[in-house]
Amino acid sequence: MTDASDSRALAPRRHDEILKRLAADGSVSIAALSAFFNVSRETIRRDLKQLADRGQLGLVHGGATLFEPTEPALTQRAQENSLAKAAIGRAAAGLVRDGMVVLIDSGTTTLAVAQALSGLKNLTVCTPSLTIALLLCRQPSTRVHMLGGEIDSGEEAAVGIDALEAIGRFRVDIAFVGGGGLSPDGEVTDFTRNGAEQRSRMIAAAERAYFVLDSSKFGRLTPLRIPRFELAAGLITDAAPPAAIGEAMVRKGPKLIVAT
Amino acid sequence: MTDASDSRALAPRRHDEILKRLAADGSVSIAALSAFFNVSRETIRRDLKQLADRGQLGLVHGGATLFEPTEPALTQRAQENSLAKAAIGRAAAGLVRDGMVVLIDSGTTTLAVAQALSGLKNLTVCTPSLTIALLLCRQPSTRVHMLGGEIDSGEEAAVGIDALEAIGRFRVDIAFVGGGGLSPDGEVTDFTRNGAEQRSRMIAAAERAYFVLDSSKFGRLTPLRIPRFELAAGLITDAAPPAAIGEAMVRKGPKLIVAT
DNA sequence: AGATATGTTGCAAAATACGGCAAATTACCC
């Protein structure tokens, strides 16, 4: 209207400016933006909503911040469903014998598995998880091999090329692998391409591989299938999944193991 | 009330700042934060509670501290001579600039260096130490690359062939390397063949390499010379070594840097 | 024990989010 200075271009001009400010400051406020553009708060809110739908920022009360698919912190995730995870850990540890080479994926459920291994002797453990490596290297008579590589700060574990290559160098007796969800058609899926590939290689590297997923993951949809998922020996969980999902998975190969 | 000019503090913005300060100082106080943000103590308390629920910090009376699960042996060693080590850490961090690639060896003195890096941005850090990797991967805008390999349970760090090879893949701006002792003839020495070789490669991989040794190591005799030790740019320590030792070292190449 | 500082809770005020609806602008067709 009366502003006329640069109101010539419409929404896209605002969007560009918003993203610019966001990149500069880390966050933007609706009040400041509406004052700057001489438009109403609702308009800015709609702009932000559009940008949020496109995944270019994250909405918060009063404005927006850089999009961050922040999974909850590891320490908190470890406590959610901790009873179920402990049960899964015990069941998993029951499959391990003294002297085995064990591959343990990153994640909170696998951390519970690691904690349950304390009674065993002469294990060789490979893991990409900093937390698990630290935990187990303090156990006497356990040899730990850390899979190196770039650290994902959310998982606090190595991901990427170096970790992938390192996995291939091991002959593993038994692997415990996490996942992002168990899809309705009975497949374990993951959040990222890297993660899916890494887990796939873990399965391939192990004599026997077990997924460990707590029941909150049932039916959850995450974008990527884990290749060669069906080579896994089984899925260890804390409650029976819906019949349709469980049967679909068992038909593809992996056994279903419900820990109590 | 409405602080017109001041960029209105979105709740998540406060959270970011709180975490930043926490990482920098190790602890934050409610009084200081409420003064800084111009909000009431209750608001800060609610912020801290949320962050604590997410496991991102630990609450204490009057504020919050870094959440530290359980780290026995190593952290205990880190306490010894901690004042000296902190000084060394600060001096070392002063040599680092935003955006550098930093290689940090395992050990308690190097851990102090890692802790002192918190103010810097866009660092890429390589380390064989589980503890340092875990610490720094929680820092925003810091990329961590864990050197993989078999974990030495005393050092809680990767040693051996895999770590040696991984070091060679990096182009490093600056490296901070530990050692077992500073021998009477002015050379840094180590306990094990593997350790000496690993440290040697770290020196070779870096544009500039600095040893970090606290003064308790002066004159200590450990069995193995660190090959190519003289390529290091300097030795950072907390007190001047005996003149004979210091002069012997400086003649071989490395400068002597005494932190205060 | 007394004094000071901190934590906790309930409640009210302010700011913000969300939906519906009308006005203004733009695009489009004839």
Place this chain on the structure above:
DNA sequence: GGGTAATTTGCCGTATTTTGCAACATATCT
């Protein structure tokens, strides 16, 4: 150029969230 449909934008009322205040319980210090 006129007219109509579609989109954008602003305004309003209500629901939700956030924040500050006050009163009281608890902890810490001297």
